[in-house]
Amino acid sequence: xxxxxxxxxxxxxxxxxxxxxxxxxxxxxxxxxxxxxxxxxxxxxxxxxxxxxxxxxxxxxxxxxxxxxxxxxxxxxxxxxxxxxxxxxxxxxxxxxxxxxxxxxxxxxxxxxxxxxxxxxxxxxxxxxxxxxxxxxxxxxxxxxxxxxxxxxxxxxxxxxxxxxxxxxxxxxxxxxxxxxxxxxxxxxxxxxxxxxxxxxxxxxxxxxxxxxxxxxxxxxxxxxxxxxxxxxxxxxxxxxxxxxxxxxxxxxxxxxxxxxxxxxxxxxxxxxxxxxxxxxxxxxxxxxxxxxxxxxxxxxxxxxxxxxxxxxxxxxxxxx
Amino acid sequence: xxxxxxxxxxxxxxxxxxxxxxxxxxxxxxxxxxxxxxxxxxxxxxxxxxxxxxxxxxxxxxxxxxxxxxxxxxxxxxxxxxxxxxxxxxxxxxxxxxxxxxxxxxxxxxxxxxxxxxxxxxxxxxxxxxxxxxxxxxxxxxxxxxxxxxxxxxxxxxxxxxxxxxxxxxxxxxxxxxxxxxxxxxxxxxxxxxxxxxxxxxxxxxxxxxxxxxxxxxxxxxxxxxxxxxxxxxxxxxxxxxxxxxxxxxxxxxxxxxxxxxxxxxxxxxxxxxxxxxxxxxxxxxxxxxxxxxxxxxxxxxxxxxx
Amino acid sequence: xxxxxxxxxxxxxxxxxxxxxxxxxxxxxxxxxxxxxxxxxxxxxxxxxxxxxxxxxxxxxxxxxxxxxxxxxxxxxxxxxxxxxxxxxxxxxxxxxxxxxxxxxxxxxxxxxxxxxxxxxxxxxxxxxxxxxxxxxxxxxxxxxxxxxxxxxxxxxxxxxxxxxxxxxxxxxxxxxxxxxxxxxxxxxxxxxxxxxxxxxxxxxxxxxxxxxxxxxxxxxxxxxxxxxxxxxxxxxxxxxxxxxxxxxxxxxxxxxxxxxxxxxxxxxxxxxxxxxxxxxxxxxxxxxxxxxxxxxxxxxxxxxxxxxxxxxxxxxxxxxxxxxxxxxxxxxxxxxxxxxxxxxxxxxxxxxxxxxx
Numbered sequence: 009x010x011x012x013x014x015x016x017x018x019x020x021x022x023x024x025x026x027x028x029x030x031x032x033x034x035x036x037x038x039x040x041x042x043x044x045x046x047x048x049x050x051x052x053x054x055x056x057x058x059x060x061x062x063x064x065x066x067x068x069x070x071x072x073x074x075x076x077x078x079x080x081x082x083x084x085x086x087x088x089x090x091x092x093x094x095x096x097x098x099x100x101x102x103x104x105x106x107x108x109x110x111x112x113x114x115x116x117x118x119x120x121x122x123x124x125x126x127x128x129x130x131x132x133x134x135x136x137x138x139x140x141x142x143x144x145x146x147x148x149x150x151x152x153x154x155x156x157x158x159x160x161x162x163x164x165x166x167x168x169x170x171x172x173x174x175x176x177x178x179x180x181x182x183x184x185x186x187x188x189x190x191x192x193x194x195x196x197x198x199x200x201x202x203x204x205x206x207x208x209x210x211x212x213x214x215x216x217x218x219x220x221x222x223x224x225x226x227x228x229x230x231x232x233x234x235x236x237x238x239x240x241x242x243x244x245x246x247x248x249x250x251x252x253x254x255x256x257x258x259x260x261x262x263x264x265x266x267x268x269x270x271x272x273x274x275x276x277x278x279x280x281x282x283x284x285x286x287x288x289x290x291x292x293x294x295x296x297x298x299x300x301x302x303x304x305x306x307x308x309x310x311x312x313x314x315x316x317x318x319x320x321x322x323x324x325x326x327x328x329x
Numbered sequence: 330x331x332x333x334x335x336x337x338x339x340x341x342x343x344x345x346x347x348x349x350x351x352x353x354x355x356x357x358x359x360x361x362x363x364x365x366x367x368x369x370x371x372x373x374x375x376x377x378x379x380x381x382x383x384x385x386x387x388x389x390x391x392x393x394x395x396x397x398x399x400x401x402x403x404x405x406x407x408x409x410x411x412x413x414x415x416x417x418x419x420x421x422x423x424x425x426x427x428x429x430x431x432x433x434x435x436x437x438x439x440x441x442x443x444x445x446x447x448x449x450x451x452x453x454x455x456x457x458x459x460x461x462x463x464x465x466x467x468x469x470x471x472x473x474x475x476x477x478x479x480x481x482x483x484x485x486x487x488x489x490x491x492x493x494x495x496x497x498x499x500x501x502x503x504x505x506x507x508x509x510x511x512x513x514x515x516x517x518x519x520x521x522x523x524x525x526x527x528x529x530x531x532x533x534x535x536x537x538x539x540x541x542x543x544x545x546x547x548x549x550x551x552x553x554x555x556x557x558x559x560x561x562x563x564x565x566x567x568x569x570x571x572x573x574x575x576x577x578x579x580x581x582x583x584x585x586x587x588x589x590x591x592x593x594x595x596x597x598x599x600x601x602x603x604x605x606x607x608x609x610x611x612x613x614x615x616x617x618x619x620x621x622x623x624x625x626x627x628x629x630x631x632x633x634x635x636x
Numbered sequence: 637x638x639x640x641x642x643x644x645x646x647x648x649x650x651x652x653x654x655x656x657x658x659x660x661x662x663x664x665x666x667x668x669x670x671x672x673x674x675x676x677x678x679x680x681x682x683x684x685x686x687x688x689x690x691x692x693x694x695x696x697x698x699x700x701x702x703x704x705x706x707x708x709x710x711x712x713x714x715x716x717x718x719x720x721x722x723x724x725x726x727x728x729x730x731x732x733x734x735x736x737x738x739x740x741x742x743x744x745x746x747x748x749x750x751x752x753x754x755x756x757x758x759x760x761x762x763x764x765x766x767x768x769x770x771x772x773x774x775x776x777x778x779x780x781x782x783x784x785x786x787x788x789x790x791x792x793x794x795x796x797x798x799x800x801x802x803x804x805x806x807x808x809x810x811x812x813x814x815x816x817x818x819x820x821x822x823x824x825x826x827x828x829x830x831x832x833x834x835x836x837x838x839x840x841x842x843x844x845x846x847x848x849x850x851x852x853x854x855x856x857x858x859x860x861x862x863x864x865x866x867x868x869x870x871x872x873x874x875x876x877x878x879x880x881x882x883x884x885x886x887x888x889x890x891x892x893x894x895x896x897x898x899x900x901x902x903x904x905x906x907x908x909x910x911x912x913x914x915x916x917x918x919x920x921x922x923x924x925x926x927x928x929x930x931x932x933x934x935x936x937x938x939x940x941x942x943x944x945x946x947x948x949x950x951x952x953x954x955x956x957x958x959x960x961x962x963x964x965x966x967x968x969x970x971x972x973x974x975x976x977x978x979x980x981x982x983x984x985x986x987x988x989x990x991x992x993x994x
Contacts, residue, residue, distance in 0.1 A: 038792050070839060091980075092976070092977045092980035094985075095980070095985075129981075129988055208370070212378055213378045215953040216378055217948075223848070294674075316868060318803075377947045379939060379944050380941075380945075395794075414719075416941065417912060417945065418913025418945065420908065420911045421908070421911055421941075422945075424905075424908060428905065441908065528886070549727060551723070551724060551727045551746040551747055553723040553724055553746075575809065581939040583941045586690050587721060587728050591897065595731070605690070
């Protein structure tokens with residue numbers, strides 16, 4: 009039996025997962041919408057991964073989770089590594105591109121920049137304020153224009169004169185967009201303008217004060233949008249690499265971290281048949297009113313977090329080792 | 330030698346003084362162009378994302394002058410003593426520019442106004458003149474002429490506005506920092522739009538400064554900032570002669586965030602529109618808001634006339 | 637306000653300084669002091685509801701504290717002056733509370749003139765007309781000692797709490813210390829109590845690795861000192877086994893402030909005073925960068941102008957000394973998970989950099 013490792017990246021918009029072998033080769037992968045229900049999304053992802061690899065040859069011995077719901081899913085699947093998405097993305101990308109110096113990443117609600125020297129993260133930043141310039145912003149604008157977001161990139165490439173769109177804030181951008189459409193700008197110009205605005209906004213916010221050095225790798229859901237990739241190339245003057253698996257880098261990174269952790273425990277797909285739920289309670293033990301999240305597996309609490317002080321700690325009976 | 334002057338921030342308060350001072354000293358200068366999209370975008374590239382729109386535009390103007398002159402004029406103001414203090418932006422701007430454009434090896438021409446260190450305007454201009462290689466007598470003469478020139482021109486601007494106040498028709502007081510009100514990218518479109526609606530815009534900043542600062546105490550006792558005092562006082566002086574007030578701020582202006590709230594809570598009996606501008610060039614929403622504001626004033630006035 | 641009603645004073649919540657403030661008002665000015673309940677989500681919600689939209693968040697917290705203090709029985713509110721927007725907080729707070737219909741006395745220190753100490757005395761007299769100057773000055777001295785002691789103990793905890801063998805021990809002693817301080821009468825008591833608890837803290841078993849990770853925290857006055865407003869960032873970092881350094885406290889920034897020295901140290905980066913806390917931010921960042929710290933965390937409330945203006949300077953220092961700086965800007969909608977992710981990644985980055993240097 010050969011060892012395999014599972015990495016799951018649960019973002020607010022999409023859920024990604026990979027299974028790798030001991031040489032980081034991807035044996036199976038899946039990408040689907042989170043749809044506001046990370047637990048259900050993970051079950052779906054697992055059901056889809058299961059038939060993809062040879063269960064007779066490989067046994068998953070360690071699981072890693074990353075993304076905004078990493079903790080919740082980590083508790084659910086019994087992960088040996090729960091890692092933030094910045095580190096996970098850096099590890100995943102450097103495994104494929106050891107020389108990479110700059111990672112640009114635009115996901116559903118978050119965007120980030122990671123600077124790397126000799127394979128080590130030396131600086132990073134994440135978006136501060138609003139969702140302008142992230143994936144969810146693009147999807148909502150696509151809906152407004154009656155275009156599938158997947159088509160966005162191709163349409164943008166047709167434009168010869170991108171429209172200028174104000175993109176500092178979602179609200180401002182939306183009113184501007186409507187206005188531009190009404191005064192008769194062509195759809196492809198507006199879409200190309202949006203792609204440009206996403207890039208401008210990214211460079212002014214996340215990329216502020218950061219020196220972008222080649223090789224540059226662009227990833228996250230929005231990297232599938234060739235319009236944005238092109239806008240990045242124009243704005244930075246660098247070639248921008250987009251890996252075919254660019255959306256899987258976080259999952260890959262955390263799978264590698266699970267492998268390196270050496271914490272091994274056989275993973276079983278039967279958790280897809282179990283019932284998981286979370287209950288959020290507001291702690292009343294002091295004025296901070298921390299929101300404590302309790303995770304239940306088959307009606308038994310397996311983990312809880314969110315309390316800032318010991319008063320809010322909830323004892324876990326029969327916590328699985 | 331050629332000096333570059335950014336057409337932003339204090340330019341709108343001091344350009345008569347600066348330009349005439351440099352002319353009298355026989356020093357060539359260039360003023361950056363009116364704010365346009367390119368300047369604004371350059372500004373957003375250099376400025377910290379969270380900084381106010383006006384300071385982004387300022388950095389855009391500085392950037393537009395790089396390579397076009399030997400020195401860029403960036404004055405620094407600590408405060409005006411008894412007349413009030415300034416937003417810390419004006420205290421910091423010299424060092425902000427210096428650090429932001431360090432890699433471009435920027436060379437700054439500056440003077441510092443800090444009554445605490447007795448650096449009054451004349452003395453600081455003397456220092457600046459010496460830096461420019463001029464003699465004391467020559468600098469003194471240039472300063473006095475420039476100062477006179479500034480006074481005369483400001484008086485003329487003031488008188489011109491006073492005659493507007495006597496005109497018939499609707500008059501709206503624009504309360505905003507001159508670097509926002511006059512800026513081609515932020516305030517000027519609003520002025521032009523008001524004119525197209527046959528409204529006479531009255532500029533709060535053109536009110537007599539000293540009288541305005543004194544009048545401002547009737548509205549607010551502890552207001553620290555001199556520039557805001559001048560604007561608040563203008564409301565008090567003009568309020569009987571105008572039909573409405575537009576507060577115009579750039580996002581997220583520190584002083585205005587508090588002062589506008591005081592104005593809204595204390596100035597009663599006159600319609601006020603509070604506009605916060607953030608560099609969007611889609612003017613559709615803005616025009617709608619201005620138009621409905623003017624319409625409401627008109628309807629109310631007509632109702633009154635019928636009574 | 638009914639004129640005969642006894643004065644019950646409150647000042648906005650701010651770190652642990654409500655303890656020395658209570659001492660000053662009760663022992664020095666002879667009036668009752670109402671400590672506003674600790675700041676919570678609700679405090680910020682109430683404050684935001686009645687504040688102008690894009691004002692900095694300390695204004696909103698203060699307003700929330702006032703309203704909660706009034707509900708707890710306060711009838712006299714105090715606001716300080718300041719060199720940034722803080723200098724105008726008081727007048728607007730007073731106006732908003734008046735418009736909300738609260739019948740309270742508002743003592744605004746912005747009305748006092750720094751060049752004339754007598755004007756401060758006059759403001760205090762509004763709190764208690766039968767002021768005893770000797771009593772006030774003696775209480776003031778004790779209060780200042782108390783501030784210094786609180787800051788000292790705070791520093792010790794900050795630098796050691798990440799290494800205690802049994803979690804939570806230091807926090808318990810720290811809390812007990814603050815409780816004990818509420819009972820003191822004299823300056824001697826303050827010193828004695830502090831010594832006792834400092835010893836207890838030093839007796840707590842800690843296990844420090846040979847190579848320590850040192851991170852300095854810099855930033856805007858309120859956000860850096862009020863843990864709720866910065867989402868308990870120091871505690872979160874300490875938990876990861878980091879020694880946290882923070883220069884900014886009342887002792888260093890007011891009692892022992894040396895602006896000239898700061899200006900001298902940072903003269904290659906900054907020529908003029910840049911407003912409020914920006915100079916100290918640059919000063920400590922540079923000193924810690926020179927001392928080879930592993931990282932700097934910069935915190936501020938959204939839109940804080942002086943701290944925004946310090947950022948281009950910090951970026952230069954970061955580039956010159958190759959020290960990573962993590963920037964946080966807090967407003968009323970900051971998400972908890974976002975902060976966690978950034979802090980975790982910051983820690984991972986520091987560890988990776990350390991590994992690489994070996």
